[in-house]
Amino acid sequence: MPKCTINGKSIEVKPGTTIIQAFKEAGEEIAHYCWHPALSVAGVCRLCMVQIEGQPKLQIACNTVVADNMVITNKSEPVKDAVRWGMDFHLINHPLDCPICDQAGECGLQEQYMRYGQYDPEMAEPKQKKHKVIDLGPTVVLDSERCILCSRCVRFTEEVTKTNELGIFNRGDRSEIGTFHNKPLNNNYSYNTIDICPVGALTSKDFRFRQRVWYLKEARSICTGCSTGCNVNVYFNEEGTWRVKPVQNDKVNGYWMCDKGRDVYKFTNLPVRLTSGKTGSKDNWNLLEAGALAKDVGATIRAAARSGADKIALVITGQYSNEDYDALFQFFSVGLGVQNIYHWINNPEDMNGFDGLLFRGDRNPNTKGLVARLEKYGVKTKWLDLEDKIKAHDLTHIVIAGPENHSVFPDLETKLRLFDQVPNVVWLSAGKSVAVDGLTAVTTQIPMKTFIEKDGTYTNYAGLEQKVKRGTTIVAGALTLEEAVHLMSGEELDMNMRPLPPKYLKTNFLVHKGGPL
Amino acid sequence: MTSTFQLSEEGAAFVKRELNRYEDRHSAIIPALYRVQKENNGWVSPESVTYLSHLMDLPESEIEEVLRFYTMFNTKPVGRHHVQVCCNISCAMNGGRELADRLCQEFDVHDGEISGDGRFTISRVECLGACDKAPMMQVNDTFCEGLTEEKAIEILREMK
Numbered sequence: 002m003p004k005c006t007i008n009g010k011s012i013e014v015k016p017g018t019t020i021i022q023a024f025k026e027a028g029e030e031i032a033h034y035c036w037h038p039a040l041s042v043a044g045v046c047r048l049c050m051v052q053i054e055g056q057p058k059l060q061i062a063c064n065t066v067v068a069d070n071m072v073i074t075n076k077s078e079p080v081k082d083a084v085r086w087g088m089d090f091h092l093i094n095h096p097l098d099c100p101i102c103d104q105a106g107e108c109g110l111q112e113q114y115m116r117y118g119q120y121d122p123e124m125a126e127p128k129q130k131k132h133k134v135i136d137l138g139p140t141v142v143l144d145s146e147r148c149i150l151c152s153r154c155v156r157f158t159e160e161v162t163k164t165n166e167l168g169i170f171n172r173g174d175r176s177e178i179g180t181f182h183n184k185p186l187n188n189n190y191s192y193n194t195i196d197i198c199p200v201g202a203l204t205s206k207d208f209r210f211r212q213r214v215w216y217l218k219e220a221r222s223i224c225t226g227c228s229t230g231c232n233v234n235v236y237f238n239e240e241g242t243w244r245v246k247p248v249q250n251d252k253v254n255g256y257w258m259c260d261k262g263r264d265v266y267k268f269t270n271l272p273v274r275l276t277s278g279k280t281g282s283k284d285n286w287n288l289l290e291a292g293a294l295a296k297d298v299g300a301t302i303r304a305a306a307r308s309g310a311d312k313i314a315l316v317i318t319g320q321y322s323n324e325d326y327d328a329l330f331q332f333f334s335v336g337l338g339v340q341n342i343y344h345w346i347n348n349p350e351d352m353n354g355f356d357g358l359l360f361r362g363d364r365n366p367n368t369k370g371l372v373a374r375l376e377k378y379g380v381k382t383k384w385l386d387l388e389d390k391i392k393a394h395d396l397t398h399i400v401i402a403g404p405e406n407h408s409v410f411p412d413l414e415t416k417l418r419l420f421d422q423v424p425n426v427v428w429l430s431a432g433k434s435v436a437v438d439g440l441t442a443v444t445t446q447i448p449m450k451t452f453i454e455k456d457g458t459y460t461n462y463a464g465l466e467q468k469v470k471r472g473t474t475i476v477a478g479a480l481t482l483e484e485a486v487h488l489m490s491g492e493e494l495d496m497n498m499r500p501l502p503p504k505y506l507k508t509n510f511l512v513h514k515g516g517p518l
Numbered sequence: 519m520t521s522t523f524q525l526s527e528e529g530a531a532f533v534k535r536e537l538n539r540y541e542d543r544h545s546a547i548i549p550a551l552y553r554v555q556k557e558n559n560g561w562v563s564p565e566s567v568t569y570l571s572h573l574m575d576l577p578e579s580e581i582e583e584v585l586r587f588y589t590m591f592n593t594k595p596v597g598r599h600h601v602q603v604c605c606n607i608s609c610a611m612n613g614g615r616e617l618a619d620r621l622c623q624e625f626d627v628h629d630g631e632i633s634g635d636g637r638f639t640i641s642r643v644e645c646l647g648a649c650d651k652a653p654m655m656q657v658n659d660t661f662c663e664g665l666t667e668e669k670a671i672e673i674l675r676e677m678k
Contacts, residue, residue, distance in 0.1 A: 165577030170586040181578040184566045 005071040008291035016273060020062035020073055022494065023048050027421050031075055032084050032117045033129045034091075034109055034199045035151035036063040039256045040160060043152050046091070047112070050083040051075045059083055073222045088118035090377045094129040094174060095200070096146045103203030106214040110149070115171045124129065139184035140192055140260060141203050141252055145177045148202035154194035160359070161257065164188045169516045178202070186273050189360055191259045196246055207263065212236075217243060220472025223459060225264035225320070225366035225406065225452045229359050230461035233258060235453050237473045242266040242453060261361040268406045268451065274431040275448040282443050291448050291480050292488055298445045299489025301517070305393035305398050305425075307339040312397040314387060314423070318366030322457025323466070325482035326367075326374045331400060334378045341396070342380045342388045344371060361462055363411035366452070391422050399423040402482060403430035405451050429485060431476075448479040455481045520656035523566040525573070529553050533573055543576060547584045550574060551591055559593035560600050560639075560658075574652050589643065596639040597632045599677050601657050608652040613667075618642050620667045625674065638674065 002013045007027040008018075014023050019042070025032040028068040034046035040062050054072035059080060062073075074080070092110070098312070099105045114149035131145035155167045155178065166186045170179050180186055195203045217236040224231040224245060231254035233245040247258035253303050267273070279286045289297075306313055317326070334340040346352060347364060354362025365371075390396055399420055404410045407430075414436045420426055426442045433450040453461075453472045460466050461483050480488070488492055525533065527673045532553055536546035550573075554566045562585055569580040585591050592600070603609075603618040618629070621640050627633035648654045651663030655670060662673055 159577075165579050168579035168583040170583060172587045181567065181582045186576075 002071040003067050003071070003075060005069075007073050014067050014171050018067050020051055020053075020060070020065045020067055020071075022077075023067050023073075024051075024062060025152070029075070030116070031062060032087075032113050033121055033155060034113075034149060035061065037153055037156075037197055037256075040153060040156045040197075042477045043156060046149070046151050047088070048084055048087045048091075048117075049075075050068055050080050050087070052077050052080050060359060075274060075517070079118065080141075087224060088114055089120055089122060089124070091149045092118075092122065092140050093105060093124050094131075094216045095149065096128065098147075102147065102201040103204045103209045104147075104198075105137055108201060109199030113355045128210055131177055135179070137180060137203075138187045138191060140206055141186055142209065143178060143207055144202050144204070145179075145199050145318065146174050147176055147228070149200055150176055150178070150203065151199060153197045154203060155197070157190075157194050157197060158186070158188070161193070162188045162190045167194070187404060189259045189261060189356065190358065191344075192259060193247070194262050197256075205244070211516045212238065212243050220453065220470070221248060222453055222469050222472055223366065223467050224258055224262040224265050225459070226259075226265045226364065226409070227361045227494055228319075228363040228365060228368055228462040229361050230366055230465070230467055231258040231262055232467075233262070233265075235472055237453070241475055242269040242473070253461065253467070254359055257359060259356075259358070261360060262409070265406065266453075268408065269453050269475055271475060272450075273407075273432050275446060275479070276476050277448060277478055279438075279446040280444070282444055283439050286438070291478050291485070292494065294445060295447055295480060295488035296491075298447070301425070302398055302400065302427070302489065303337065303491065306339065310338040311340060312395065313337065313339050313344065314390065314396050314399045316343045316345050316387070316399065316401040316420070317371060317402075318345045318347065318402060318404050318410075319368035321367060321402060321482050322452075322455070322459055322469070323367065323370045323374075324457050325402075325486075326371055328483040328486040332486045333400070334380070336490060340380075341387070341390065342375070343379070343382050343384055344417065345401075346384070347412060363462065364406075366461070367465060369457045369462060370458070370466075373460065388419065391419055394422075396423045398425045398427070400427040401429065403428055403449075405431040405449065407432045408433060429482060431479065447485055449485070450476070450479045450481045452472075454479070457481075493504075523554075523558060523563060523569045525553065525557055525569070529557050530573060531569070535572045535573060543574065544584075547576070547581055548588070549583055551581070551599040555591060565635065580668065585651075594634065597637050599638050599657055600645040600676075601638055601640045601655055601674065602646065603607060603640065603655045604644070604646050604648070604653065606649075608645075608649035609654060612652040614653040615642070617655070617665060617667055617670060620672065621655075621670060624671050637677065 004013050007023055008029050010027045012027050021031060021036055031049050033049040035043045044061050044064040050059045051062045051073050052059055067432060105248040133144050133146060136142040137143050145234060145296060155169060158164050158167045166180050169176050184256055192205060195205045211484050217238050219234040219236050222233055222235050224233045232250040234248050235246050245263055247254060249256050254287055278289040278291040351362030382518045407413060421440050421442050424441060424442055426444045426445045428437055429449050431451045454474050456471050458466050458468050484494055533550045536549045537543055540546055550570055551562055555562050558566055567578055567581050570581055585663055605614045622629060625633050625638050625641055627638055632639050646656055648663050653665050654663040
């Protein structure tokens, strides 16, 4: 194991470690653009310069392997000077359009200029003009003038997705990123190129010009778009959620997430949410507070269970947390003795699908957790049994722990037509739905909270349990499934059970963590 | 995408041979592009890049990167004869730029464009490596050295 000294710190690294990796291990800062831990070494940005004792010239840290007893520093004057010059060259043709640039606030150039640059520019010649607002496909917009040609996105399509859409065309100061013959960049991982772009050259069609990043708060969560459970940050403000970005977790998703998962924030926002409890049937709905409604419907169900639990059915989707399921099973299976518990599988055909990288056909975050609980409580029912029972009019009540994310339930309307044949329907879901509003049975709709609004544990496809903390509240009147079940069982809800809001909600929202505006 | 361009049998065999000749398959891109340019009337079309990508089992973007990097590959159609007039230092000192202008005037064509009758594309290029016999031009694959304006016009007049 080679030992080296980095900025005076002595560390031991694995053989083959590059200097930049050793810097990261030692927790030392180092300037860099083109190097990315999950991509190959390009060595094109020339910013990660370091001085190695005994070597006359500066070396790039990303492509130099640590040798035994190396003494490395990036705090010396020659290194600082080289980095300043490197920055100057990068910014020769870079437009100073930060005020209208979407990347401002999370831009590598801004950050590293403030940290390592701060020189007086000496460039007197006019800037090279390049193409702007190039439509690269359904997700990405390219601004060539802002690009510093670090080639991270090119290496991403080459090495990670292996789709090779992007390339660097022309040469010298006319070099530009692009696709062959304007073919669209349309793989399922294209948003990652935007994340790894250190400047504002690649911007997201979904997010650009919608929010300034410094007005957004972030909350660590997981993506509930499929059973992989990629770790993400959800970005939100008081108006709702705006985007998700992947967070590194080598056990689950590495550094990436898929484009389909980027949409998970969309079903948490107000326009598509069920914001209040509803009772009634087609064209005749009474709005009620969710908690009161849960208590009422709970009393009805308990009364019905006393005259025969076999007339009650419970349908569960794989969209809730383990805690939610535990409460649900505790009440229905143990408390009421309901045997008719069914697993609503939204896409049975490609349930085991996998694209080889991250995306899985099972578009539920917690199918594994649900299946484990079905086994634990000895539920061995089949979906066809439910259909038979409904057709035979054996049921009086059906409780459906419905989907959070309606878009991944293509069979929603078909299934609702089936449930509509039961006289009393209890529909628990986060999203509003025209199909549910059209039910003719006596229906109770109780609004649910989404994954970003509650604490919970989700079990991913591999059985890994991931704990998620509450990030924000979008629909204050909604309940978690756990809370709804508590109320249905006749207990009062202890409000202390709810976690206290994070500190920033009590302070002026417009005070950014970096300081007052 | 179905490609309309295809190399001749010998051409395809040549590309296959080049692929095995180098350690890295990418090294065969330049010879392959030369071959395509030769068989495709002096330029490399997007369809031919797609064709090469299938033939060589390399991504289109990587072939395009090479194609757009080097100036000796034409990405636009050229005339029957591609005339490249050197305007680099030795030739420029001996009247290379004036020669290029004169030829454009004589054959009524703009720099880098195809003449009306489809005979010529005249383009100014950088050093072709014949500085000792400046000024010079390259007509298709042939060097014409030690030129005067009249001599050059005479050479081109004879080309049909």
